[in-house]
Amino acid sequence: MRTDFVRREVTTGLRRNVTMTIAMVLTTAISLALVGTGLLAVRTIDSTEAIYADRLEVQVALTQDVSSADTDCSQPICQGIETTLQNSPLVESVTYESQQAAYERFQELFAGQSIADVARPQSLPATLRVKLADQDNGAEAVRQAMNGQVGVRTVIDQRDVVGKLFDFLGGVRNVTFALALVQAIAALLLISNTVQVSAYTRRVEVGVMRLVGATRWYTQLPFLIEAVITGVAGAVLAGVGLVVAKFVFIDDLLAGIAQNGVIPPVTIFDVLETSIWLVPIGAAIAGVTGYVTLRLYVKV
Amino acid sequence: MIRLERVTKMYKTSTRPALDRVSVSVEKGEFVFLIGPSGSGKSTFLRLLLREDLPTRGKITVADLDVAKLPRRRVPRLRQRIGCVFQDFRLLPNKTVGGNVAFALEVIGKPQSTIGRVVPEVLELVGLEGKADRMPHELSGGEQQRVAIARAFVNRPLVLLADEPTGNLDPDTSQDIMLLLERINRTGTTVVMATHDHSIVDSMRRRVVELDLGQVVRDESRGVYGVGRAQA
Numbered sequence A: 001m002r003t004d005f006v007r008r009e010v011t012t013g014l015r016r017n018v019t020m021t022i023a024m025v026l027t028t029a030i031s032l033a034l035v036g037t038g039l040l041a042v043r044t045i046d047s048t049e050a051i052y053a054d055r056l057e058v059q060v061a062l063t064q065d066v067s068s069a070d071t072d073c074s075q076p077i078c079q080g081i082e083t084t085l086q087n088s089p090l091v092e093s094v095t096y097e098s099q100q101a102a103y104e105r106f107q108e109l110f111a112g113q114s115i116a117d118v119a120r121p122q123s124l125p126a127t128l129r130v131k132l133a134d135q136d137n138g139a140e141a142v143r144q145a146m147n148g149q150v151g152v153r154t155v156i157d158q159r160d161v162v163g164k165l166f167d168f169l170g171g172v173r174n175v176t177f178a179l180a181l182v183q184a185i186a187a188l189l190l191i192s193n194t195v196q197v198s199a200y201t202r203r204v205e206v207g208v209m210r211l212v213g214a215t216r217w218y219t220q221l222p223f224l225i226e227a228v229i230t231g232v233a234g235a236v237l238a239g240v241g242l243v244v245a246k247f248v249f250i251d252d253l254l255a256g257i258a259q260n261g262v263i264p265p266v267t268i269f270d271v272l273e274t275s276i277w278l279v280p281i282g283a284a285i286a287g288v289t290g291y292v293t294l295r296l297y298v299k300v
Numbered sequence B: 001m002i003r004l005e006r007v008t009k010m011y012k013t014s015t016r017p018a019l020d021r022v023s024v025s026v027e028k029g030e031f032v033f034l035i036g037p038s039g040s041g042k043s044t045f046l047r048l049l050l051r052e053d054l055p056t057r058g059k060i061t062v063a064d065l066d067v068a069k070l071p072r073r074r075v076p077r078l079r080q081r082i083g084c085v086f087q088d089f090r091l092l093p094n095k096t097v098g099g100n101v102a103f104a105l106e107v108i109g110k111p112q113s114t115i116g117r118v119v120p121e122v123l124e125l126v127g128l129e130g131k132a133d134r135m136p137h138e139l140s141g142g143e144q145q146r147v148a149i150a151r152a153f154v155n156r157p158l159v160l161l162a163d164e165p166t167g168n169l170d171p172d173t174s175q176d177i178m179l180l181l182e183r184i185n186r187t188g189t190t191v192v193m194a195t196h197d198h199s200i201v202d203s204m205r206r207r208v209v210e211l212d213l214g215q216v217v218r219d220e221s222r223g224v225y226g227v228g229r230a231q232a
Ligand SMILES: Nc1ncnc2c1ncn2[C@@H]1O[C@H](COP(=O)(O)OP(=O)(O)OP(=O)(O)O)[C@@H](O)[C@H]1O
Pocket: B011, B012, B013, B014, B017, B018, B036, B037, B038, B039, B040, B041, B042, B043, B044, B045
């Protein structure tokens, strides 16, 4: 009985103002798609950070002559640098990567690309790879200790490189969340307005319902369900949009860096999981907006 | 059945009270006319009984419920014990006669089996048998008011409140509506009717409560319309 009544009221309500319903669904969809994009960016940042957290090293590249003369860091210059590093309390461990080892890793990393063919072992420096015990101050300490040392060419902090990437991803996230917020406000106002219009067009019905003693459930539920349905429809549309965007847009954009293993690729699984989250988010936002609107503006 | 004890209603926007220390008590099964000039507080009186509004002071009891103290979620229970009709019928234009009456039961959660049984009964009671499938705009004013009365009565309320139910009807049709309200009253339903209609009040000879500027200026059983004001 109750479900019958509510279903009938909701369908007439949604049909009564089709254009408004569509506008509401679209605005909600755009807003939620942006939220989804933001969530994907956060997710990528998190998993990228996880990948790098224990891998990031400070690389002390040795000069050309030391690199080619000393293949296993057994000679005084290299030994001296290695001992200095190892004695620092900020350093966890030091490993030596010879020219040959560097060359092999390089070949692996750029397999199939033309740069792999032109590279020669002699053109790559040998490096001392330093794992830090103190992630916050270690890099700066190593840099200072190595500054001016004989045999040291450069000090590369991998986090400087990855940091730019994080900055970029963080930027994407912030912009999409900002846009999502603006869109969300538009969606909220639209939902609120639609509930008001809907309540106004049904004021005679609602008036009769109140007079004959219908409970708040009966008078309000149709409006709330209408709002929630549009919220869910918007979320579904946003999910479809994200999946489409993954294939036509995100994949291309991230193709280079993701293939090289710099950041993990955004998989269809990630997109679907994020999209599923949009449904309760959309439903909750629409439901709460509808409820608050009924409380504030509509005597039901 | 209905009891007002020194009830005062001040609307925020007005300087004089719409009801001023009104004390009235109506027994079960009574038929009461509420009369008085325009603006004397008749509609306000009825709105307070329905808890459409709260009294500023005083106590109201309807069907053993303390109206002003009733928590919000109990208000539907009060209204289910009260039927209501108005001058402007307030029918749903997109529902049939039967649909309009059924609506009142659907929204309070009555099962379909009950609805299917009692709606034809009440339509017969108000003299609309065979018209259940008509739309409201296909009916005369009198017939529309019968639908409204059927809707108000279908849940067998203890009290029927009528605010100028004949205000839009010609004298003959008004007479028919009064006969219907009398019939409903004879089932034991308490009826309170606000009206301007002299001839109806004079011909029925029922209890008359007269309001003027929000005060009760006359309360007599078997009263007529004009006497009280002529004396005043
Ligand atoms: N919602 C309101 N806000 C402010 N004042 C109101 C409101 N409703 C009624 N009033 C005032 O209260 C007084 C009583 O009004 P009420 O409608 O009860 O009179 P009435 O006897 O039903 O009149 P009528 O015979 O014209 O229907 C009037 O002075 C009116 O202006």
